[in-house]
Amino acid sequence: MKKKHVKLTTLVGLIAIVALQTVWLYNTYYLIQHDIEAKSNSIIHDALISESIYRMRLIDKPMTIESGEVQQDTIPYCTYLQEALFQVGSDILLDKLDSIYTDLLKKEQIQSNIIINKLYPKQNIVLESTSKEKASQWGTITTRPIPIRLDNSRAIQVILTNPYWDIFGRMSLLLIATVLMMIFVAGCIVYQIKIIAKQNQIARARQDFSYAMIHDMKTPLTSIAMGISMLKSGKIDNQPEKKAKHLRIMEEETEHMLKLSNKVLTLSKLESGKLELIKQEVNLPAMIENLTEIFAIKATKSIRFNTQLEAETAYADEEYLREAVSNLIDNAIKYSNESVQIDIFSKENEKDETVIGVRDNGLGISMKDRKSIFEKFERAAATERSGKGGATGFGLGLNYVQRVVEAHEGTIELNSIEGEYSEFTIHLPKFINEI
Template structure:
């Protein structure tokens, strides 16, 4: 078992560690994917919003529905509205004027009028992008921030992104340029002029909401892995304890068998070889001693066989109506001969009989009384059997004033072969079968058994029997 526990631990711990690390890696990749998708969508929407705002400022409608995007459309330019911007530099103004004059000359247009430029067989999105890039390349400041923010907000809403944001231009980008969450676009074709940036508030919370299902799945998978490892470990520990208890049981039984056999051999040899048979008094004494030892052997064998029959459910119980207080009194009489043992009955029930199996009932309370006496080092061993009514059930408690049982042992005292081996109880003879026998018989009688103990004060066993036999 030691090799088995060690081997399972060497396999389970690395396997659980790898599984949990994989869950963390998967969550990280999911986060990065969601972040990359968000930034790509936000950047694309910013470029589209800039194009729409540019076309709107040129005199054309800024946004169009899907039915217009496949039509042959015309873009109108009002040269009179392309006035000097007070924020542009002399160099930018020169580039703007040069672009306007070049465009008007090639199209044979008057710069003092508004003209429509037909663009056949070009989708609106493509046309707006081309024109906005063209105007931006010449350094024209044709996009108003309010218009850009409005268009951007509408596009983000279509993508189900409702985060607060702030748009930055060349003149305001310096203060936030080092922010890793800043998104940038460069509308110009060949230059880095007219750079547009945007910063979102609450981006991290938004991304966590997007991957929240993945977090929940990963969390439950992690709990499942930890739960499986914990359950496996508990099973291994329990099996190890069971093996140790079996070894202790074999040791105790072997000791119990050796003692009667040694006594029987000694008495038999005395009778045969030392003339004991010629003395009636010695013969009688030895025969009584042999009978006592044989009774012990028979009791041990009967107890083991009873446990085996209970596990295999070979013994059928016969329920009969039996007087309750009278039955308990007859059981108490078996222990009345012992010194300093006082057992009393406190009958608070309004019913005098119970339907149950007589033999199983007597075995249950014989074992409980035997334990209450055997594991009690007080000068006066006081035991009280209390009978109460609890609706359709009979409640019987067995309370003693012994040393009690610590909480660490209580969950295991009904396990087969388990013995409390602390304090003075380790020198008390037993095999760890009595309480397991009690629980098995109680289950056969549809009864429940519970235990409550306070170290130094005593222990109380509570049994609830059905008042009438169940079919």
């Protein structure tokens, strides 16, 4: 699946998850709001009765509470109390009702500011209110009008101005869980996309590696085949110099293929943990001198080597350490201009390690490329750095160096400035505990 298709599918899935979660949260909000609204409508009856009893205690006039069997089904009991009090000249006290209603809300664990209005219910005109400001229509809960006159000419209505804080408070755990879940899902999706992208990158790299390897192996095989054909023909039997040249070319090409095969095999063993190292004291001056002589002879560029070997030995497998340093020198030559200066040094640091460094005055490595420079089949950045259609190879060199160093329980560090230099330093313990 292409990367854009993966992103599109993931985006659609994420939108679907967010939509479902939004519907769930909305339904939960609605249910809690409906519960608060039901309790608010229930409480207003109790509040009106309590307010009526309070006023009854304040007056000493006789009063008659009317009742009717027909009206009992439609008019609440609190209305009869309010009508009886009104008939003896005692009108409803909104401030007292406000206090009683607020206390009843708190007992129901509902936290909200309220406004109590006395109104004409038929015209919905406010006659008196506990607040001078008009309540907003958004986010409020309004109770049903409760008549305080038997003729329904007056009614009481309560408005909860900010019940959403109480609703959100009840939903707090759900909201926190939702946020955490969405962060987790988003993280998983991003991680999944990265894995898929990485797998696609590795697949393309392996494909490029296969093509490059086949192409590079085809050339030496062709040279070897031509050399064998020429030798078999006998045409150069009486030309010893030409015969020796063909033999030398065949030998070099065979060695080139063997080194490549060994490198791939070594990486495979390192990845599977089956590589066995034969560690011993390695003579660094002798090894470095041999490598510099070989590269100086083979080089097509002007190369100057500077060596400063303060540490003369390293505890390592000589074959693999030699190949690792060889790769660093080869890279220094590849990614440099026509005139190359390579500094090779060794020393012992305060951590009781042997440090081997290779520094060049070449093209350098950008900060972006440093993240992937040691990855297997790393070729894209190398192609850009070489500036000549890409340096030859398969992107195995630095990965090989890193894995060999890690197999020695050491580390490798990179220090570089793009356009100026690159410096790789290998840190090897002086002694390794054998398993």
